[in-house]
Amino acid sequence: xxxxxxxRLQSETSRLGIKPYNPLDSDASTAVVPDQxxxxxxxxxxxxxLTPEELQMFEQENKQLFNNMSTLVDEVRQxxxxxxxxxxxxxxxxxxxxxxAGNIERIQDTCVESTETVxxxxxxxxxxxxxxxxxRVWILFFLVVCSxxxxxxxxxx
Numbered sequence: 344x345x346x347x348x349x350x351r352l353q354s355e356t357s358r359l360g361i362k363p364y365n366p367l368d369s370d371a372s373t374a375v376v377p378d379q380x381x382x383x384x385x386x387x388x389x390x391x392x393l394t395p396e397e398l399q400m401f402e403q404e405n406k407q408l409f410n411n412m413s414t415l416v417d418e419v420r421q422x423x424x425x426x427x428x429x430x431x432x433x434x435x436x437x438x439x440x441x442x443x444a445g446n447i448e449r450i451q452d453t454c455v456e457s458t459e460t461v462x463x464x465x466x467x468x469x470x471x472x473x474x475x476x477x478x479r480v481w482i483l484f485f486l487v488v489c490s491x492x493x494x495x496x497x498x499x500x
Contacts, residue, residue, distance in 0.1 A: 393401070
């Protein structure tokens with residue numbers, strides 16, 4: 344039934360010389376958008392040829408299309424808001440990543456310095472152990488010599 348109405352509407356618009364608006368046309372600037380450049384006489388003539396049921400059906404269809412388009416516009420606005428929010432979050436994320444990169448670089452430098460410091464400390468400990476071992480040998484030698492001297496003095500007296 345809807346197909347019949349559409350074919351009748353197409354035949355009437357072609358008879359009156361009205362080119363329907365198609366947004367996909369490559370030459371959309373020359374297309375006439377219905378309800379914009381239509382004269383009052385042409386509208387009256389189309390209204391007289393259509394039955395009240397057809398007019399009511401077209402009005403309902405127009406309301407449905409308007410509601411659908413309004414819903415689509417609302418959804419597009421919501422999506423646009425979400426995209427803007429995502430963009431802001433992306434900026435914050437980028438800032439945090441760059442901040443973390445700087446922190447990681449500082450940590451790496453600190454680790455390298457710590458490794459060098461530990462290496463130098465180990466070398467100092469080795470040198471101290473070596474020096475301490477030599478000092479212990481001298482003290483032991485001194486104590487042995489003193490003990491032998493005391494024993495000798497005790498025996499000699």
